[in-house]
Amino acid sequence: xxxxxxxxxxxxxxxxxxxxxxxxxxxxxxxxxxxxxxxxxxxxxxxxxxxxxxxxxxxxxxxxxxxxxxxxxxxxxxxxxxxxxxxxxxxxxxxxxxxxxxxxxxxxxxxxxxxxxxxxxxxxxxxxxxxxxxxxxxxxxxxxxxxxxxxxxxxxxxxxxxxxxxxxxxxxxxxxxxxxxxxxxxxxxxxxxxxxxxxxxxxxxxxxxxxxxxxxxxxxxxxxxxxxxxxxxxxxxxxxxxxxxxxxxxxxxxxxxxxxxxxxxxx
Amino acid sequence: xxxxxxxxxxxxxxxxxxxxxxxxxxxxxxxxxxxxxxxxxxxxxxxxxxxxxxxxxxxxxxxxxxxxxxxxxxxxxxxxxxxxxxxxxxxxxxxxxxxxxxxxxxxxxxxxxxxxxxxxxxxxxxxxxxxxxxxxxxxxxxxxxxxxxxxxxxxxxxxxxxxxxxxxxxxxx
Numbered sequence: 148x149x150x151x152x153x154x155x156x157x158x159x160x161x162x163x164x165x166x167x168x169x170x171x172x173x174x175x176x177x178x179x180x181x182x183x184x185x186x187x188x189x190x191x192x193x194x195x196x197x198x199x200x201x202x203x204x205x206x207x208x209x210x211x212x213x214x215x216x217x218x219x220x221x222x223x224x225x226x227x228x229x230x231x232x233x234x235x236x237x238x239x240x241x242x243x244x245x246x247x248x249x250x251x252x253x254x255x256x257x258x259x260x261x262x263x264x265x266x267x268x269x270x271x272x273x274x275x276x277x278x279x280x281x282x283x284x285x286x287x288x289x290x291x292x293x294x295x296x297x298x299x300x301x302x303x304x305x306x307x308x309x310x311x312x313x314x315x316x317x318x319x320x321x322x323x324x325x326x327x328x329x330x331x332x333x334x335x336x337x338x339x340x341x342x343x344x345x346x347x348x349x350x351x352x353x354x355x356x357x358x359x360x361x362x363x364x365x366x367x368x369x370x371x372x373x374x375x376x377x378x379x380x381x382x383x384x385x386x387x388x389x390x391x392x393x394x395x396x397x398x399x400x401x402x403x404x405x406x407x408x409x410x411x412x413x414x
Numbered sequence: 415x416x417x418x419x420x421x422x423x424x425x426x427x428x429x430x431x432x433x434x435x436x437x438x439x440x441x442x443x444x445x446x447x448x449x450x451x452x453x454x455x456x457x458x459x460x461x462x463x464x465x466x467x468x469x470x471x472x473x474x475x476x477x478x479x480x481x482x483x484x485x486x487x488x489x490x491x492x493x494x495x496x497x498x499x500x501x502x503x504x505x506x507x508x509x510x511x512x513x514x515x516x517x518x519x520x521x522x523x524x525x526x527x528x529x530x531x532x533x534x535x536x537x538x539x540x541x542x543x544x545x546x547x548x549x550x551x552x553x554x555x556x557x558x559x560x561x562x563x564x565x566x567x568x569x570x571x572x573x574x575x576x577x578x579x580x581x582x583x584x585x586x587x
Contacts, residue, residue: 157557157558157561158554158558158561160561161557161561162542162557165536167542192568193564196564196567196568196571196573197536199514199517200521200536200537202517203439203514203517203518203521204431204518204533207427207431207434208428208430208431209427210427210430212426212427212430213445215449216430216445216448216452217423217426219449219453220423220452221420221459280569284562284565284569285566285569288525290525294523333569333570334570335572
């Protein structure tokens, strides 16, 4: 955990990445990063993400422009000086995109499968981390918490069953006061896609269920508990499938829900 | 290289790039968006204040066109792309594609308002204040959407947890 005086707010981290901080704070954060591996990794990941975005989009700048778009311009009074300016701008855009290189690019370039094969680490901690991060990222979303909502339950079940390669139905937690919001498909660096189901009670309290196939044969586990920053998670492995239930519930309440999910999703 | 016949036309390459991101990599839809934007921009050209910045003006026009498109799409029934893909047995975009297309597909899975902020800042390199003006939202909203967009994109591209010890994106909240 970072010490209080060194805490960097989300907004500040974004401004750091985008070069929008004042010089003093920018330097302070650079100093902090010298002694904080996690911060370094976060910054590297954000920069790699920006690089990946630019690499994906910058080629559009040099594509031939479809005639239908060029024809729209009204007859012109403008001319070559403008053209020169435009070409310069395009060139700058391309150079900025292609010259930027970051320390951690090679990692970003790896596919999930490659990553799994070079990483000797067991998949289970990674699975738990992915489940809790996915909870933290999507559970607070007001407008788009899921990709497919519960009004399309049949499509949701068919879609996620197809993508995960196993038959399943979104567990029913209505007896515990939680109704299904919907679900989403998430990639995992193990190469096995994951499904996330989201639930909500009358107070708007949310639970997420995260499951995927394990990247390697993994011994079955009993329910394991992890409490971190107000969010609690029960996770377990059965038949090489990992399951995690996360939410801000008391441990007994969450365990009750975990039991119900275990019964409904067990294969 | 095309000789551009109008100041607005000079911006077509970057408008196409932005539109490509907004449509999750779909070239046809992106160019439709650019076309609607250009038509509107040429029609409103007489209202453009000489000396004002052209790029923010054009991008705010595209924002308005895009918002209308999104609204129109969401009013139609059964146009959920995932649902259609399920019905037609087409795999959802994500796997079996080169990484570049995966990144764009992942951008396309972000909420529309997240896509806009992410690309205006990360790709088009507008400042937070310019982005706020283009989208007609407070700067604070730009920053919070930006954080959430980047965190979600990390998860959607599978980069959120490169190893168990080092999360790709730390959630400080």
